[in-house]
Amino acid sequence: MFRELTIGQYYPGDSIIHRLDPRVKLMGALLFIVSVFLASNIFSILVVTAFLIAIIVLCKVPLSFMLKGLRSIVLLLVIAGIFNLFLTPGTVLFQLGFLHITDVGIKNCIFMIIRMTYLIVGTSVMTLTTTPNALTAGLEKSLGFLKKIRIPVHEIAMMMSIALRFIPILVEETDKIMKAQMARGADFESGGVFKRAKSMVPILVPLFVSAFRRANDLALAMEARCYNGGDGRTKMKPLKYNQSDKNAYALEIGFVALTIIANILYNRYVSGLFANMLGV
Amino acid sequence: MGIIKAKDVSYQYIRRDEEDNIEDVNVALDKINIEVEKGQFICILGHNGSGKSTFAKHINALLTPSEGTLWVDGLDTSEEDKVMSIRQKAGMVFQNPDNQIIASIVEEDVGFGPENMGVPTDEIWERVIRSLKAVDMWEYRDHSPNKLSGGQKQRVAIAGVMAMEPECIVADEPTAMLDPLGRQEVIEALHQLNREKHVTVILITHYMEEVVDADKVYVMHNGKVSLQGTPREIFSQVERLKELSLDVPQVTLLAHELKQAGLDIQDGILTRQELIDSLPR
Numbered sequence: 001m002f003r004e005l006t007i008g009q010y011y012p013g014d015s016i017i018h019r020l021d022p023r024v025k026l027m028g029a030l031l032f033i034v035s036v037f038l039a040s041n042i043f044s045i046l047v048v049t050a051f052l053i054a055i056i057v058l059c060k061v062p063l064s065f066m067l068k069g070l071r072s073i074v075l076l077l078v079i080a081g082i083f084n085l086f087l088t089p090g091t092v093l094f095q096l097g098f099l100h101i102t103d104v105g106i107k108n109c110i111f112m113i114i115r116m117t118y119l120i121v122g123t124s125v126m127t128l129t130t131t132p133n134a135l136t137a138g139l140e141k142s143l144g145f146l147k148k149i150r151i152p153v154h155e156i157a158m159m160m161s162i163a164l165r166f167i168p169i170l171v172e173e174t175d176k177i178m179k180a181q182m183a184r185g186a187d188f189e190s191g192g193v194f195k196r197a198k199s200m201v202p203i204l205v206p207l208f209v210s211a212f213r214r215a216n217d218l219a220l221a222m223e224a225r226c227y228n229g230g231d232g233r234t235k236m237k238p239l240k241y242n243q244s245d246k247n248a249y250a251l252e253i254g255f256v257a258l259t260i261i262a263n264i265l266y267n268r269y270v271s272g273l274f275a276n277m278l279g280v
Numbered sequence: 281m282g283i284i285k286a287k288d289v290s291y292q293y294i295r296r297d298e299e300d301n302i303e304d305v306n307v308a309l310d311k312i313n314i315e316v317e318k319g320q321f322i323c324i325l326g327h328n329g330s331g332k333s334t335f336a337k338h339i340n341a342l343l344t345p346s347e348g349t350l351w352v353d354g355l356d357t358s359e360e361d362k363v364m365s366i367r368q369k370a371g372m373v374f375q376n377p378d379n380q381i382i383a384s385i386v387e388e389d390v391g392f393g394p395e396n397m398g399v400p401t402d403e404i405w406e407r408v409i410r411s412l413k414a415v416d417m418w419e420y421r422d423h424s425p426n427k428l429s430g431g432q433k434q435r436v437a438i439a440g441v442m443a444m445e446p447e448c449i450v451a452d453e454p455t456a457m458l459d460p461l462g463r464q465e466v467i468e469a470l471h472q473l474n475r476e477k478h479v480t481v482i483l484i485t486h487y488m489e490e491v492v493d494a495d496k497v498y499v500m501h502n503g504k505v506s507l508q509g510t511p512r513e514i515f516s517q518v519e520r521l522k523e524l525s526l527d528v529p530q531v532t533l534l535a536h537e538l539k540q541a542g543l544d545i546q547d548g549i550l551t552r553q554e555l556i557d558s559l560p561r
Contacts, residue, residue: 133384165384168426217379224340224372225382225440226364226396236391236404 011128017059018129021245022138024252029126031252035259036118043262043270045114051255052122061128070120077116084109136161141239154230166214173210177203281354283448283480284316284339284370288348291334308334310503311348316482316496318447321474323491323511324484326500327525332484335500336452339482340372353447368397371441373451377433377458378425386428386436387412387421393444404443411442414477415469431462435469442473448480449473455487463487488515488529492550499524516547531555 017025032051039045056063090104127135140157147153178188181202188199291309294302308331316322326332337343338350341357353369355362371393374380383389387408394404412418415435425433434454441449451470455463467483467490474481483490491497497514499507501524507514514521515528518536528536535549535558549555 133388161384162382165382165425169378214376214379217374217376218382220337220342221372221374221380222382222392224342224367224374225393225444226367227392228364228396232398233395234398234400234404236388236395236401236408238401 010131011061011065013060013129015058015060015129016244017055017125019244020129020248021239021241022130022134023142023239024241024245024248025126025130026135026138026142028248028252029123031256032122033119035256036115036122038256038259038263039115040111040263041266041271043266044259045111047255047259047262048118052118055125056121059125059129061125066121066124066128070117073116073120077113080116081109081113084112132164133161136164137235137237137239152230154233158230162218166211169214170207170211174203174207177206281351282315282317283353284314284482285351286312286314286335286338286348287350288313289335289338289345289350290347291331291338291343292346307503309338309345312503312505314498314505316448316480318480319474319478320480320495321471321493322480322482323494323497324482324500325486325488325491325497325514325526326484327486329502330500331503332500333452336372336450336482336484339370339448339450341366341370342372368444369447371444371446371449373434373437373441373449373454375453375456377430377437380437381425381433381440384424384426385421386417386423386425389425389436390439390443393440397444407443407445408439411439412436414442414473415439429462430458431465434458434462434466438466438469438473442477442479446479448482450482450484452484453486454483455485455490463490486526488527488532492529499526511550512548514548515550 032048035044035048035051039048056066085101085105085108086099088102088105088108090102092100092102093106094101130138136157139160140153143151143153178186182188186199186202188196191199289309289312290307293306293308295304295306297303310331312331312335314335324332324335334343338345338357339352341352341363344350344358350357352366355366355369357363357366381389382392390408390411391404394407399407408421409418412421415438417432417435417439420428420432420436425436428436437454438449438451449470451466454466454470458466470481470483471493473479483494485491491514492511494511497507497509497511498505499514499521506524507517507520515532518528518533521528527533529550531552531554532549535545535555536547539545539547544560545555545558549558
């Protein structure tokens with residue numbers, strides 16, 4: 001039942017985006033989120049859309065694969081859309097019983113849905129094109145400054161990568177334990193939510209016991225191989241920027257700047273026009 | 281002095297209750313004296329609870345003797361500042377292949393040891409390539425360990441130890457969780473490293489077949505070394521081994537039974553060929 005579970009959802013490939021330094025992609029995702037929230041009108045939304053289409057084309061991941069991530073939030077999108085549509089105050093355009101649709105409501109609803117969709121698609125480009133390991137290494141390096149305030153960045157990154165390594169092993173083990181219990185008549189499928197949750201307890205206990213045993217073994221194995229924390233460690237695959245990474249940084253900053261400029265242009269020239277047209 | 285020398289090494293597992301009073305003392309090692317020369321292939325035999333794994337952990341300084349001294353290449357394992365260089369000299373392969381692979385890509389796992397030792401990047405790669413080739417796992421370098429068989433995982437673990445360029449490898453029941461084919465792979469890999477790279481190997485096991493090609497065998501029982509010698513000397517004593525609840529290889533057992541039945545066969549037959557040759561025509 002857990003077989004299809006994939007965490008980190010990496011899509012193997014060899015595109016320009018795949019080859020970028022993970023730190024560039026992390027920063028890119030962050031700047032993209034900022035831009036999506038900065039974009040408050042048709043001009044800047046167009047800028048963001050153009051950028052998004054460009055990276056989707058560049059990363060060579062099939063669009064259908066990317067949109068899979070959206071499926072899980074469709075319900076959330078619909079609910080948020082409805083709330084925005086009906087409950088925003090403003091000039092009433094339609095009235096339907098106690099529900100009313102306003103001009104601001106329509107605008108908010110559309111922007112909300114566009115923003116959410118862009119956020120999911122944009123950030124999934126990062127996870128789809130970066131291996132979990134590279135992502136962890138990128139996080140460790142870019143958050144390295146936190147070491148100065150005594151946050152154990154290396155240790156957290158190490159824990160993350162070990163967790164990623166052990167997810168499939170523990171999933172397999174859960175499967176085994178469930179089958180062993182089903183063979184002895186345990187029933188995980190029938191009954192309500194509570195009954196099913198309760199039937200999980202006999203799985204969790206042996207799973208935890210074995211996880212702790214594994215953790216103990218792994219700690220010994222790491223010690224035996226001279227692991228002594230992050231100090232004095234060298235890297236087998238050190239992160240190094242090359243020219244295309246620098247170009248990508250420049251593009252990212254340019255993109256945010258462009259979004260801001262689009263906003264300013266819209267506010268100075270176009271919004272006034274609209275107001276005149278509508279006679280407001 | 282040999283690469284590993286244990287002098288009167290004793291170790292007790294002490295269980296304490298909540299008030300720190302001693303509840304139970306379990307003597308795992310009792311005055312062990314073992315000396316291993318450089319380049320040898322040593323086997324330590326013993327059934328469960330004989331103390332053989334405890335001894336293995338001593339060589340890697342994961343445990344230190346309660347009494348007595350253990351030297352690895354002249355370094356005393358109870359001196360704390362030497363621990364890192366001891367672990368570098370004596371690498372360790374554990375029983376469970378899943379629980380000793382740290383990274384999610386084969387080559388990164390092999391590089392883990394050298395990374396910890398602070399080896400420069402270029403040299404890490406050289407070592408990783410060399411060790412993966414030595415255990416014949418080079419073509420799997422970019423695979424996930426989860427997709428490998430048990431024997432392959434153990435070979436990756438051996439490569440991970442080799443990349444630290446140790447003087448000696450301690451393998452603590454590396455084949456206990458493998459199928460017969462995987463067992464053969466792993467034992468062959470260890471023998472090859474011993475032959476070609478002249479690494480001292482200390483193999484801890486309870487499979488008799490794996491012991492046959494060793495230079496020297498120690499049999500442990502209840503924390504003591506109860507027998508030592510070449511495989512032939514050890515397997516000549518079938519009755520004594522049975523007392524220690526250990527089996528002998530099937531061929532040896534057959535030869536022994538035949539001899540008891542009156543045939544004129546020498547003691548300590550180790551291979552089928554030897555048995556065939558010594559059978560009276």
